[in-house]
Amino acid sequence: MRSTVAALLAKELTLEWRTREAVPAMVLFSIATYVVFHFGLDRDRVVGDLAAGVLWVTLLFAAILGINRMFVAEHEQGGFDGFLLAPVDRTAMLIAKATTLFCFLCVVELVAVPAFALLLLGPPLTQALPQLVLVLLLTNVGIAVVGTLVAGLAIQTRARDLIVSLLALPLLVPVVLAATRAATPLLQDGGAGALPGNWMAILAIYDLLFALIAYAVFDFLLED
């Protein structure tokens, strides 16, 4: 299984490096959205819950762009059949795809979070950064797992983009809610507050729950 996941992951990253279809679009979308918020809210700086909300809603919509592209190469170039014909555990594709989306989100955040801090965030980012990274990582796990599940389902339909938005957004509301509540004290004026453990726990439990659901049903999404 590890070798299969490694092969799939290497293929995914090579394809993204060659085509540059997902990550640049997600980065540009994030920055453009922060610019729109900057002018739309008519504020130079946001703090607390508003800052956390703007940060995560933007990252969520950027993630939708990546989720929409997740299985396109498999669907259009026969990668699904090639994978299904091989004597490998189908869960390997779930792990590889979720890991790929997780990596994409991390790369996007490397650019988008500093851009957010520059364009909108009131308090300096440096003090909150270590704890914010923890929230970002847990959020990325949730988005990656739910996104992979939804993308696997939507790719079998004609209205892929619509299905992804209709399913992923409601399913990811708890992730965004928990991430926003967890990050609110970190983005307050006057220095970062303590990281709320209860919201981090909710985020972790939600990640685990959807990882188990995805593990249970993903094989059936790939089968005829």
Place this chain on the structure above:
Amino acid sequence: MQSKLNVSCRHPAPARYLPPRPSSVLPVPTTDPVLALRGAGRRYGERVVLREVSLELERGQTLVVFGPNGAGKTTLLRILATLLRPHAGEVEVLGRSLPGDGYAVRGRIGFLGHEALLYRELSGRENLRYYARLYRAAPARADAVLDAVGMQARADDPVAELSRGMVQRLAIARTVLHEPELLLLDEPLANLDPAASAQVAPLIGARAPGRPTRVVTSHDPSGGLRDADLALGLKGGRVAFLAPAAEIRPQQIAELYA
């Protein structure tokens, strides 16, 4: 000839082009068949695309499948490849029942469909090495099959930049990469020039000693029958004829396309 073929029809389909055959002509196989279909059928929604296909094929034999577009040839191959579930009847491949035991036979089947199953942005070599890892084949095997299909010189070019014939050669290389026991070939020589066809022929089992069991679809009566032991004619998803290849007349094949 017929006694060597061990062809049996446990659920004889309507023989529209052949007279009914006495049971003595179709003896019971003496060994376990590599393929056994008993009343196999498949539908897409309400539309039945394959119905009541029954046949057996022994190790090393070749079944050629004729039929016009939409006759059910590709559906039959995809069922045998474990990519589609049969909706009726029983299907056994390499001694295992499908779809339940599909996991046990996947690594022993080579499937060449209409799509090459290659990523366009990867090179031929990268694609084959990717599949070699999925099939746990040695990386050197990818280079060996690239040589065998005559694609070593263009092996590092992206598949998107290759001609259809070259892509077909890579697809054949992918199909035989893991040295499968059963080859399922959907018009394997499509888009190939005569020299390329001759080059890949030994790889896909034509005229090769100790060749794998094969199911090959074809629209070419003479070429299709040349290397076949058994011929199946499909029309509208139904079996039009099923007989030893040596007994099939060109007229019967022509009638399929009429």
